[in-house]
Amino acid sequence: MKVSVIKDILSANDEIALQNRQLLDKHGICVMNVMASPGGGKTSLILRTIDALRDRVRIAVVEGDIASTVDADRVAKKSVPVVQINTGGQCHLDAPMLRLALAKLPLADLDLVMIENVGNLICPVDFKLGENLNVMIASAPEGDDKPYKYPGIFIAVDAVVINKIDLLPYLRFDMPAFRKLILGMNPDVHIFEVSCETGQGTEDWAEWVAQQIQTKLK
């Protein structure tokens, strides 16, 4: 006998993501999920964003890391609330983990929560957390062929931040072709070229984040 099921395999996660979202909406908080390869510059971009916006936006950070607290320690130096989630080897954050993290944050006093997802371009894409914004960092040294290899993430994000542009003189990286390809795959995506090392482009990026907080929530 055949039994029709038609049930999304991630529905259990999606339901909790929706609850997270409702909780965050209630507090008027914008949540940004930051994804990249290991070393792409997630922590660096989060630190730059804090520096640029801290005078006008109340920020907290959730650090997803397989084991260490190194990144959380870097963020804590900025004196913003930070919660560390150790995934215990899991390759991505999921909605139940974020729910635990949110319980430790002063939600009434926040405008923006930035989540550093686990360094990985595949797994985080499929797991909703309850975020408003999905952002991926593609650092220039990783090469301009990433969209071919990892299409899933490029089509899923609201913004692609091309990081480490200070290194472009030393790389073979076809920026116009890269931008054209990403825009083809994801016509609504916003693209930023930044260097978290020199700060170039990070103001424009932070301005966009500030705008998103305004338009999404106010």
Added chain:
Amino acid sequence: MHELSITQNILNIVNEHAQRAGAQRITIINLVVGELTGFIDDSIQFYFDMLSPGTLSEGAKLAIRRVPARIRCRACSEEFELRDFNWVCPQCSAIGGDVIQGREFLVESIEVE
């Protein structure tokens, strides 16, 4: 790899449906997996073999249907299948467009007895 928790989800879903249908056991589990998701067949099978014994799913065959990615061109509305990650529209040569298929990840049906 996250196929462990994923496979547990699959088992929860199918065992519950089988139980509701009053079945003794599940013989086939039909899954639909889009090409743009990050899920790997062999890995799901591996965890399935590990987790299914002792449940209604023990011995069931996992039938995974992969669905290709389909794109709708924003320039000319042509719908085309994504092959070799070539995002160029075969009709008008514009690059890419909106993804209309390829992100599925679901249990479609089960065969029970």
